[in-house]
Amino acid sequence: MSDLFQEPDDATPLVPAERDGLKLTWITTRADLNAAEQDNIDAGAAWAFRSRRANILTVAFSIALHRQMFGQVWDWAGHYRTTERNIGIAPYRIGTETAQLFDDAAFWVANETYEPDELAVSLHHRLVxxxxxxxxxxxxxxxMADLLIRRLGAPPFSWGSNRDDGVIHDIGELRKRYVSALRAADGNDYEPLIAFARL
Structure with missing residues (x-):
């Protein structure tokens, strides 16, 4: 078996039926898959940043964005998962919780409940x-956080891409820092995730 579906230990593995959703038959290695996904994500980003939708904080936009980001590679793009994972809520709760999240985020924006960075990072954390x-x-x-921070008029996030501080030099270390920041946010400490987004 090739390394095609080998994930980092802290990543969400695909179940066999989801692996069968790979559309591109020429993909045989993890490097091929990563490149194809990145090309699709770049196309999805172009679509999203051109979007003239007045409100991006909706379930419909979120689903459309996922489809635009992954739909050239995976046939399940833009569809909610139906299986349990090592992270995340039970599948039957996804629709309700996602709708509640976007309602909450719209309220936060309308009422300026948080500063822009905290608001966008909170949206990101709850989606994850x-x-x-x-x-x-x-x-x-x-x-989604990048789109929201742009609409709020704040500078774009770097998500660790500004790695000239001498601290992070490889993707593995960057991922560890990201996961650690997400875990801190699980305990309602958003400062590490905000710092990572601005790194």
Whole structure:
């Protein structure tokens, strides 16, 4: 078996039926899959940042964004997961919890409940916590936060891409720091995640 579906220990593994949803038959290695997904994510980002939708804080937009980010690679893109995961809520709760999240986020924006960074990072964290899709949840949640921070008029997030501080030099270390920040946010400490988003 190739390394095609090998995930980091803290990533969400795909179940066999989801693996069968791979659309591109030429993909045989993890590097191929990563490249194909990145090309699709770039196309999804272009679509999202061109979007003229007045309100991005909706279930419909979130689903459409996931489909735009992963739909060229996976046939389940834009569909909620139906299986349990090592992270996230039970599948039957996804629809309700996601709708509640976007209602909450719209309220936060309308009432300026939080500063822009905390608001966008809170949206990101709760989306990751729900983990609505079979895969791509972190990337999708970061894109939603990026879109929101832009609409709030704040500078864009870097999500660790400004790594000239001498602290982080490889993707493994970057991922560890991201996961650690998410875990801190699970305990209602959002400062590490905000710092990571601005790293």
């Amino acid at each position: 916590f729900v983990h609505p899709f079979p895969n791509g949840n972190g990337r999708h949640a970061r894109m």
